[in-house]
Amino acid sequence: xxxxxxxxxxxxxxxxxxxxxxxxxxxxxxxxxxxxxxxxxxxxxxxxxxxxxxxxxxxxxxxxxxxxxxxxxxxxxxxxxxxxxxxxxxxxxxxxxxxxxxxxxxxxxxxxxxxxxxxxxxxxxxxxxxxxxxxxxxxxxxxxxxxxxxxxxxxxxxxxxxxxxxxxxxxxxxxxxxxxxxxxxxxxxxxxxxxxxxxxxxxxxxxxxxxxxxxxxxxxxxxxxxxxxxxxxxxxxxxxxxxxxxxxxxxxxxxxxxxxxxxxxxxxxxxxxxxxxxxxxxxxxxxxxxxxxxxxxxxxxxxxxxxxxxxxxxxxxxxxxxxxxxx
Amino acid sequence: xxxxxxxxxxxxxxxxxxxxxxxxxxxxxxxxxxxxxxxxxxxxxxxxxxxxxxxxxxxxxxxxxxxxxxxxxxxxxxxxxxxxxxxxxxxxxxxxxxxxxxxxxxxxxxxxxxxxxxxxxxxxxxxxxxxxxxxxxxxxxxxxxxxxxxxxxxxxxxxxxxxxxxxxxxxxxxxxxxxxxxxxxxxxxxxxxxxxxxxxxxxxxxxxxxxxxxxxxxxxxxxxxxxxxxxxxxxxxxxxxxxxxxxxxxxxxxxxxxxxxxxxxxxxxxxxxxxxxxxxxxxxxxxxxxxxxxxxxxxxxxxxxxxxxxxxxxxxxxxxxxxxxxxxxxxxxxxxxxxxxxxxxxxxxxxxxxxxxxxxxxxxxxxxxxxxxxxxxxxxxxxxxxxxxxxxxxxxxxxxxxxxxxxxxxxxxxxxxxxxxxxxxxxxxxxxxxxxxxxxxxx
Numbered sequence: 001x002x003x004x005x006x007x008x009x010x011x012x013x014x015x016x017x018x019x020x021x022x023x024x025x026x027x028x029x030x031x032x033x034x035x036x037x038x039x040x041x042x043x044x045x046x047x048x049x050x051x052x053x054x055x056x057x058x059x060x061x062x063x064x065x066x067x068x069x070x071x072x073x074x075x076x077x078x079x080x081x082x083x084x085x086x087x088x089x090x091x092x093x094x095x096x097x098x099x100x101x102x103x104x105x106x107x108x109x110x111x112x113x114x115x116x117x118x119x120x121x122x123x124x125x126x127x128x129x130x131x132x133x134x135x136x137x138x139x140x141x142x143x144x145x146x147x148x149x150x151x152x153x154x155x156x157x158x159x160x161x162x163x164x165x166x167x168x169x170x171x172x173x174x175x176x177x178x179x180x181x182x183x184x185x186x187x188x189x190x191x192x193x194x195x196x197x198x199x200x201x202x203x204x205x206x207x208x209x210x211x212x213x214x215x216x217x218x219x220x221x222x223x224x225x226x227x228x229x230x231x232x233x234x235x236x237x238x239x240x241x242x243x244x245x246x247x248x249x250x251x252x253x254x255x256x257x258x259x260x261x262x263x264x265x266x267x268x269x270x271x272x273x274x275x276x277x278x279x280x281x282x283x284x285x286x287x288x289x290x291x292x293x294x295x296x297x298x299x300x301x302x303x304x305x306x307x308x309x310x311x312x313x314x315x316x317x318x319x320x321x322x323x324x325x326x327x
Numbered sequence: 328x329x330x331x332x333x334x335x336x337x338x339x340x341x342x343x344x345x346x347x348x349x350x351x352x353x354x355x356x357x358x359x360x361x362x363x364x365x366x367x368x369x370x371x372x373x374x375x376x377x378x379x380x381x382x383x384x385x386x387x388x389x390x391x392x393x394x395x396x397x398x399x400x401x402x403x404x405x406x407x408x409x410x411x412x413x414x415x416x417x418x419x420x421x422x423x424x425x426x427x428x429x430x431x432x433x434x435x436x437x438x439x440x441x442x443x444x445x446x447x448x449x450x451x452x453x454x455x456x457x458x459x460x461x462x463x464x465x466x467x468x469x470x471x472x473x474x475x476x477x478x479x480x481x482x483x484x485x486x487x488x489x490x491x492x493x494x495x496x497x498x499x500x501x502x503x504x505x506x507x508x509x510x511x512x513x514x515x516x517x518x519x520x521x522x523x524x525x526x527x528x529x530x531x532x533x534x535x536x537x538x539x540x541x542x543x544x545x546x547x548x549x550x551x552x553x554x555x556x557x558x559x560x561x562x563x564x565x566x567x568x569x570x571x572x573x574x575x576x577x578x579x580x581x582x583x584x585x586x587x588x589x590x591x592x593x594x595x596x597x598x599x600x601x602x603x604x605x606x607x608x609x610x611x612x613x614x615x616x617x618x619x620x621x622x623x624x625x626x627x628x629x630x631x632x633x634x635x636x637x638x639x640x641x642x643x644x645x646x647x648x649x650x651x652x653x654x655x656x657x658x659x660x661x662x663x664x665x666x667x668x669x670x671x672x673x674x675x676x677x678x679x680x681x682x683x684x685x686x687x688x689x690x691x692x693x694x695x696x697x698x699x700x701x702x703x704x705x706x707x708x709x710x711x712x713x714x715x716x717x718x719x720x721x722x723x724x725x726x727x728x729x730x731x732x733x734x735x736x737x738x739x740x741x742x743x744x745x746x747x748x749x750x751x752x753x754x755x756x757x758x759x760x761x762x763x764x765x766x767x768x769x770x
Contacts, residue, residue: 185377200372
C-alpha cells in the first residue's frame with residue numbers, strides 16, 4: 001500500500017519536476033517588458049511549484065503575429081496589441097470566442113495610449129494632432145495594415161479630427177489623409193517605426209505607443225527626444241490570452257494561465273509600470289502617476305468596437321486604402 | 328551610403344543651389360541653405376530606409392515563399408514549411424542485347440528502350456505522400472506505381488494503391504540500383520506490382536522494418552491490373568533486420584486464385600536474356616492456394632557487396648480433373664566489388680567523384696558476378712507442361728562491369744550464360760549466352 005501511495009505521489013508530482021516551456025507571441029514593442037516579466041514569473045513559479053519554466057518570446061506586428069499563430073506558430077499565449085487580432089485567432093478555433101471574459105479588465109492587464117515623440121527642443125513646435133498635418137512636418141507612423149500600434153495611431157488621429165470638426169467623418173477623413181501625406185515611410189511595425197525615427201534620424205515626429213516613447217526618451221536616445229502629449233488620445237488596451245488549443249496539446253494550460261494571471265499581480269503590475277505601461281492596479285497606478293501625463297482619452301468603443309473599426313478603416317478597400325492609394 | 332549622400336548634397340548645391348541664388352524664395356521653398364541641406368538629408372535618409380525596409384520585406388518574403396529546386400535528385404517545388412512538395416523524377420534505360428550461339432532458338436539481337444519512367448512524387452499536408460510512375464518503354468504505357476501513403480510515425484505508415492508487395496528482396500530494390508541489367512530468377516517468382524493496402528514501419532531506431540499488406544493477388548512476376556477479377560486476395564508480409572550493412576529477413580505471401588483456360592492465372596518464367604524457358608501447357612490453369620516464402624539478405628562492407636535470396640513459390644494448378652500443388656524454387660547469390668570511386672549499397676553506388684576528363688576524375692567502377700537458378704517442380708511434367716518445349720530448370724552465371732559516371736548516369740556491360748535441363752525435343756535446351764549493355768539516366 002505504501003509503495004502504491006509513493007508511486008501515486010510520484011506520478012502526481014512528476015510534472016512539477018519536469019521543465020516546461022512556453023511561447024509568448026507578442027507584438028513589436030513588448031520585448032523589454034516580457035523579458036522582465038518572464039524572469040520574474042519563472043522565479044515565482046519555481047518557488048511555488050518546484051517546476052522550471054522557460055518562456056520564449058516571438059515579436060512582430062500584431063496582425064502578423066496573429067496570422068502566424070493561426071498558421072501554426074505553437075504559441076501557448078498571445079499578448080497582442082489589439083483585441084481584434086486575438087478575435088481572429090478565436091475565429092480560427094484556437095481559443096474560445098469569449099476569451100476576453102476569462103481575465104479581469106477584458107483580459108487587458110495594462111493599458112497605454114498614443115503620444116508624440118519629437119526631437120529635443122521640439123524644433124517644429126508640435127503640440128497637438130493638427131500640427132501633424134502642417135506642410136513640411138514629417139510624420140513617422142507604421143502601416144496600419146500590418147501594425148496594431150499603427151491602428152491605434154490612426155484611430156487616435158481620426159478621433160481628434162472628429163472631435164474638432166463636429167463629428168464630420170468627411171472632414172476627419174480629409175484630416176487623416178493630410179496626415180498620411182506627411183508620412184515619408186511606412187514601417188511594418190511599431191518597433192520599426194521607432195528605429196526609423198530614433199536610429200535613422202528620419203522625421204520630425206513619431207506617433208508612438210506611450211511606453212515606446214518613454215523608453216526612447218529615457219533609455220534608447222537619452223537627452224535627444226521629448227514627449228508631447230496631445231490634447232486627446234485613445235485608450236489602448238493590449239489584450240492577453242491563452243491559446244487553448246496549443247496549450248492543451250502541449251499540456252501547458254495551467255502554467256500558461258498562471259503566466260497571464262501574474263501580469264495582474266502587484267509584481268507584474270510594477271514591472272509593467274517600470275516598462276512604461278499604465279498599470280490597472282490603482283495602488284500601482286498611483287505610485288507611477290508622475291510618469292504618465294494626464295490625457296483625455298476616448299476608447300475603441302467610440303468607434304463601435306474593433307470589428308467595426310477594422311471593417312470601416314483597415315479592411316481591403318477601407319478608408320485607409322482610399323487615403324493612401326496613389327501615394 | 329554616406330559618400331553617396333555627400334555627393335548628392337554637393338550636386339544639389341551645384342545645381343539647386345545656383346537656382347536658389349537666382350530665384351527669390353517662395354513660400355514653399357526652404358528659407359536657407361541649411362534648411363535645404365536638412366531637407367535633402369532627410370530625403371536621402373528616407374531613400375536609405377525604404378531600401379532597408381525593402382530588403383527586410385524581401386528577406387521575410389523569402390522565408391514564407393515556396394522553393395523551386397533543380398539538381399541531381401530531380402526537380403521540385405516545395406512550400407516554405409515543407410508541408411507541400413512536388414517532385415519530378417524519372418529514369419530511362421537504353422539497352423542492347425546480343426545473343427550468341429542461338430542456332431536452335433534464334434533470339435533477336437536488339438537495341439531497346441527497356442524502361443522510360445517519369446516519376447511524379449509529392450507530399451500533402453506534411454504526412455501524406457503520393458507517387459505516380461508509368462512506363463512508356465517497349466511500345467506500351469503501363470502504370471507501375473500509383474499510391475498514396477500516410478506517414479503517421481516512423482513505425483506506422485499506411486500505403487494504398489498499386490506498388491511492390493513486400494516479398495522479394497531484389498524486386499524491392501529500384502531497377503536503377505541492381506547489380507545486373509536484368510534481375511535474377513527469384514524475382515520471377517514474386518509479385519512485381521499489385522493493388523492493395525499495406526501497413527509498414529521502422530522499429531528499434533530503423534533496425535527492424537516490417538510490412539504487412541492485403542492485395543488483389545497476382546501470378547509470379549506479374550504486374551497486376553487495376554481491377555481484380557475474383558474475390559480471393561493475397562496477404563503479403565516481410566520482416567527485415569538491418570545492422571551496419573548487414574540485412575537479413577524473410578518475405579512471404581499467401582493467397583488463393585482460380586483461373587480459367589483462357590485466363591490461366593499462371594506465370595511463365597524467363598531467362599536473364601528475357602527468353603521464356605518455361606510455360607504451362609494449354610488447358611492448365613491456377614486453381615487453389617498460392618504460397619511464397621523468401622529468406623533473403625545482403626551484406627555491404629567496404630568496397631564489397633553481397634546479395635542472396637531464395638524463393639519458394641507453390642501454386643495449385645488444374646488440368647481437367649487433375650489438381651496438383653506445384654512447388655517451384657529459385658535462388659541467387661550476387662556479389663559486387665567497387666574497384667574505384669565509391670562503395671556499394673542496397674541503393675546503388677554513389678560515386679565519390681564525377682566523370683570529368685579535364686579534372687582527371689572518372690566516377691566509380693564496379694565489378695559484379697552472379698550465380699542463380701530456377702527449378703520447376705518435376706510434377707509439372709508432362710501433364711502440366713510440355714517437356715519438349717519447357718525446361719525444368721535453368722542455371723545462370725553472369726559477370727559484369729558497371730561504370731557510374733555520376734549519381735545520374737550509369738553504363739553497364741554484362742555477360743550471362745544459362746544452361747537448361749530439358750526443354751528440348753531431345754536432351755537439354757541449347758545454352759543461352761547474352762551480352763547486355765545499358766545506358767541509364769536517373770534523376
